[in-house]
Amino acid sequence: MRLLLSKTGLAKTGLAKTGLVTLILAVPLLANAARADDCANAQDQATMNECAGKSFTEADKKLNYAYKQIEGRLKDDAASKKLLVDAQRAWVAFRDAECNFQGGPRESAGSMYPMVVAGCQEALTAGRLKDFQGYLNCQEGDTSCPVPVAP
Numbered sequence: 001m002r003l004l005l006s007k008t009g010l011a012k013t014g015l016a017k018t019g020l021v022t023l024i025l026a027v028p029l030l031a032n033a034a035r036a037d038d039c040a041n042a043q044d045q046a047t048m049n050e051c052a053g054k055s056f057t058e059a060d061k062k063l064n065y066a067y068k069q070i071e072g073r074l075k076d077d078a079a080s081k082k083l084l085v086d087a088q089r090a091w092v093a094f095r096d097a098e099c100n101f102q103g104g105p106r107e108s109a110g111s112m113y114p115m116v117v118a119g120c121q122e123a124l125t126a127g128r129l130k131d132f133q134g135y136l137n138c139q140e141g142d143t144s145c146p147v148p149v150a151p
Contacts, residue, residue, distance in 0.1 A: 052118035059125040066132035
């Protein structure tokens with residue numbers, strides 16, 4: 001390598017060092033990107049933790065979208081909107097506490113703790129999303145539904 005660099009003149013310009021440093025820094029980033037994209041075949045705990053986190057993030061985005069739709073339907077009903085906000089805050093606190101409980105004490109849980117917590121959060125979030133989707137699909141006249149039917 002050194003001979004090639006001196007013959008091409010790159011060694012004198014410092015480009016070789018810069019290029020080598022860039023290559024050294026880029027390889028782990030590319031490996032992490034490839035690792036994260038292959039969640040179905042995850043083989044190490046770091047990848048499993050990352051994949052579980054991504055799955056939870058996706059579930060949370062869907063929940064937030066449904067929440068915004070419900071908020072929109074309650075825009076003319078301040079009292080119901082406040083109840084929604086209060087309920088959601090309490091639910092998030094419950095979800096996080098429950099999942100921390102399921103994960104066990106962090107100090108003794110080991111390297112799989114993030115995966116266990118994220119998996120729990122994803123499962124509970126999927127259940128909450130199902131509730132929200134039910135609210136968004138209530139039939140006219142359903143008095144047990146807290147969300148008005150879409151216009």
